[in-house]
Amino acid sequence: MKTSVPMNYNIITQQNKYTVLDYLKKGEIDRVFLVFMANEKLYAEEKEFEILKENSDFLTSNNIETTCWTNAYIGHGGVLSHDVKQTFNFTEITSIKGETISGNYCPLDPDFVKTTCKLYKRIAQTGVKTLVLDDDFRMSQRDGKINCCCKYHLNLMSDIAGETITREHIEKYAFTGKPNKYRNAWIKAQGEGLKRYAQAIRRAIDEVNPKTRVAFCSAGSPWYLDGADVLGISRLMAGEGNKPILRLLGAPYTYHYGECRSFSKVIDQERMFYSFCKDANDIEFLSEGDTYPRPRYRCPATWTEIFDAILRADGKYDCILKYISDYSTPFEYETGYFNSHIKALPMLKKVEEFFKGGEIEGVRVYSYPHNLKDTEVLENYTPEVYMNALPYAHGDFLSGNNVPTTYDNDGITAFIAGEHARHVDLSAIKNGAILDGNGAKILTERGVDVGINKILKCDYVSFNSENYQQGKLLYTGNFRILQANFNKNIEILSYVNHDGKDVITAYRYTNNEGKKFLVFTFFTEELLAKSVLKANYYREEQIINGVEWISDKKLPAKIRKNPDTYLLCKRTINSLKVGVFNCYPDEIINPEIILDKEYSEIKFLNSSGKIVNDKVVLDNDIPPFKYVCFEVFD
Incomplete structure (x- = not known):
């Protein structure tokens, strides 16, 4: 599995460029997402574009692929608003209750689209090969509100329904009871709005270079509330003849964000969203190894490493977008994520190889x-x-x-x-x-x-x-x-x-x-x-x-009374591979894994132990956010 890393476009300086390059090479980073966010006026100085090009060229010359990562500029809302002030007279995102979200703009507003596409064209003129939009490419999941009921969306909903639809219709009927025409119009209009925005961006980039591909990072609402054809939009954005890219979602930081999830939730979300795409062999899929809000005081590196290990064992994703650079601070401020990745990398590669073959x-x-x-x-x-x-x-x-x-x-x-x-x-x-x-x-x-x-x-x-x-x-x-x-x-x-x-x-x-x-x-x-x-x-x-x-039947493997122990099992013709991932702050003491039957032989990847009847008894405890992998044979 490849590894991509987001880094601020100007984090590489004349003073540290070879230090940064050394980290990238030791971490075997295949691609860097250069984070380039325009200011609240959707504007960047020419000097900033020059720095983007300079650092992109530097990395490319050292055999590291580069991508420019920027916002969709629809806006994130909530904590990620960063006190954005309304600078334009663009139509703001409007909830079903008529509330507007400051600094969050509707992608059906032609003036908004014209302004953002001008910015995207200028980025493409720097020569970057790929432009990726952040996961504000969505309509809902903003401040807990359901969107958008602005004038443009209401007009589109009315066209779809063949009758006048008001915001009051949507609030009263669309999200109550059984399926109805208002909900149908809502779903189609939200998805169509995102599609039209994608089409406009693609046309703008084609004017610069049709070989420059465009992609976006997926949030949850495009798969549900927004009614978006996520895979279709990914292909449309990529451009003719270009391989589409799509980052899906999960993110280790959500483990305790708002105290609402177990770590298993993070993994199953990534696996579930990939299952929606498993037949799309033409698209490169990236997992979301996000450590927001950084630094390690807020999100430990161990969460990202065990996340990476489990998905490598699962074997579905092409790449992890691994947020191991704090791209809002100087590079030297937080190198702990990088150091953790570099230390973990040899075993991560072994896990990936160990779990090749067989069926989950x-x-x-x-x-x-x-x-x-x-x-x-x-x-x-x-x-x-x-x-x-x-x-x-x-x-x-x-x-x-x-x-x-x-x-x-x-x-x-x-x-x-x-x-x-x-x-x-x-x-x-x-x-x-x-x-x-x-x-x-x-x-x-x-x-x-x-x-x-x-x-x-x-x-x-x-x-x-x-x-x-x-x-x-x-x-x-x-x-x-x-x-x-x-x-x-x-x-x-x-x-x-x-x-x-x-x-x-x-x-x-x-x-x-x-x-x-x-x-x-x-x-x-x-x-x-x-x-x-x-x-x-x-x-x-x-x-x-x-x-x-x-x-x-017996479960292939089970371990009792150890919270949030993620078990991943793969069956081959004559063996069973088991990953025991301790996704919890307590160590697993005297681990015993109960198998579906008695096996004759065992091979360990990173531990030791023995088979006792239908159990594997490990010699060592499993520390928090560490793991053990083994294969037993018939």
């Missing part, structure tokens, strides 16, 4: 982009919160409980959650599946017997403990839970008490066709917080036992 094995997570058009928005949802959380990587409900996952094949069994259940082919549940509350609701509505006789409501339930077959856990919660009249033959695995009434949180059930279901009645897309409802040792046991009960 685990529970299949079914995920689909662009499912907003068919979504049924339930009551009591706050659109801004719910919509900005999707598409949601439900897979971390499994991997966060140490269950290996796959996005590639049928898997050991299926995990179907949320609105993804509306799109899954029912052949995926030929033997049964693991479901969440929304998935169970939707499959019931599709005629699948998952143990529900009648759906009563899907509402928030508050409680102060959860009762399991193994015991009681004391914690408070207030989560959306599916409540129903259940089939008398379900086996209740856990429940909470709400207003003196027991509310089931997990059960298992075998229907008359012999299909087995493990159902968690809560809605996993709403479990953004680090909730005990989502991950605990009893839940871990429920999932592991449920997977093996449904499939009549």
Whole structure:
């Protein structure tokens, strides 16, 4: 896997140029994204373009590919606004509630497009081979708002619908209830606006050099709220005869940003988004190894290194965009990320080589982009919160409980959650599946017997403990839970008490066709917080036992009672490769990995140990954010 690094365009000076080059060479960096952001007037001095060209030429002459990375200038909103003041009379991004976002501009405004394209043309005139736009190439995910309802978008929505559509129509109807014409017009208009902006940029660059390719970094909303043809726009932007590039999303820094995620969530998000693109062999895909906001006081280098290692083991991405230069400060200010990368690189290369061949094995997570058009928005949802959380990587409900996952094949069994259940082919549940509350609701509505006789409501339930077959856990919660009249033959695995009434949180059930279901009645897309409802040792046991009960197979590997241990397994003709990635601040003491059967031989990549019956017993503990890889043979 290649490594690209973003660096500020002027971070290389006459005084440090060979020091920087030495770091790049030791880190085996293939490409540098020179970060070139115009000021709030969308203007840069000629001297700045000269520096961009000079440093691009310097790197190129030393066999390092260069790319110019700049904003889409639509704007980020929130913390990344950097106190941008409105300089122009451009049309500002407008939310469904009529709120404008200062310094965030609508890409349908012709004056805005004319101004940005002038800047992009000037950048292309420096001779850079590739121009990449940042992930502000999106409409929503700004200050928690859903956008855009400006005059241009409302006119476009009206044209699409064949009738006048107002902002009030969108606010009242588009994000409530079942699919409707207002939502359809919204989705098409947001995607069309981004496409038209991409077309304008491509035309402008073609006037300078048709061989200069253009790309963008993807945020989440283009795959969902914005209705964008992400792959199509990537190809359009690249230009005729040029290989498209697309950076997807995940980012190690989001591990604790807002205290909302496990590290497994970061990995499963990257893997899920790649699964949306797996047939696009003509595009180069980059993972998002982002360490924002930097320096290492805020985001440790170890997070990025284990992120890099897991995705190398997964073997899907072409390149990592690894943010190991603090491009808002002088190069010398933060070299710790670079030093960590250089130290980790020999083992990273070995991990990549070690996991070549074979097929990922685990529970299949079914995920689909662009499912907003068919979504049924339930009551009591706050659109801004719910919509900005999707598409949601439900897979971390499994991997966060140490269950290996796959996005590639049928898997050991299926995990179907949320609105993804509306799109899954029912052949995926030929033997049964693991479901969440929304998935169970939707499959019931599709005629699948998952143990529900009648759906009563899907509402928030508050409680102060959860009762399991193994015991009681004391914690408070207030989560959306599916409540129903259940089939008398379900086996209740856990429940909470709400207003003196027991509310089931997990059960298992075998229907008359012999299909087995493990159902968690809560809605996993709403479990953004680090909730005990989502991950605990009893839940871990429920999932592991449920997977093996449904499939009549053992998981390829499992490790118990070590939070956020990411297991990645690959099966070959006569062996099983296992990566045990400790994505948690505690060390794993006396590690024992339970396998699906007894194996005769073991080969370690970076540890030592022995096979004891169906277990691998390691000689050493696994430190926080470190990993062990081994291969066992039949």
